Amino acid sequence: REYEIKAGGGLVRVLIGGDKQLKELTLSPDIVDPDDIETLQDLILAAVNEAVATVESTSKQELEKVTGAFGMPGM
Numbered sequence: 555r556e557y558e559i560k561a562g563g564g565l566v567r568v569l570i571g572g573d574k575q576l577k578e579l580t581l582s583p584d585i586v587d588p589d590d591i592e593t594l595q596d597l598i599l600a601a602v603n604e605a606v607a608t609v610e611s612t613s614k615q616e617l618e619k620v621t622g623a624f625g626m627p628g629m
Contacts, residue, residue: 557608561601566594570605572613 555572565585569578579601585594 555612557605557612559601559605559608561604562597566597566601568601568605570602570609572609574606574609576602576605 556577557570557572559568559570560566561568562585565582567578567580568576569580570576579598581594581598585597587593
């Protein structure tokens with residue numbers, strides 16, 4: 555499974571796999587400002603962190619569905 559996460563109104567796009575490995579990082583040319591590298595760094599961090607959190611949350615929900623179906627307590 556792959557997840558697409560966007561930050562900065564779509565200026566930064568991350569594609570991450572269910573294994574938490576980044577598959578792709580796309581930057582809009584509009585976000586590249588040599589005089590404001592900090593904003594670019596912040597947006598990349600936000601997109602990557604949200605992508606990892608999305609994978610973890612989805613994995614947890616799917617595990618709870620499986621363990622709940624067998625009457626097992628969730629993790």
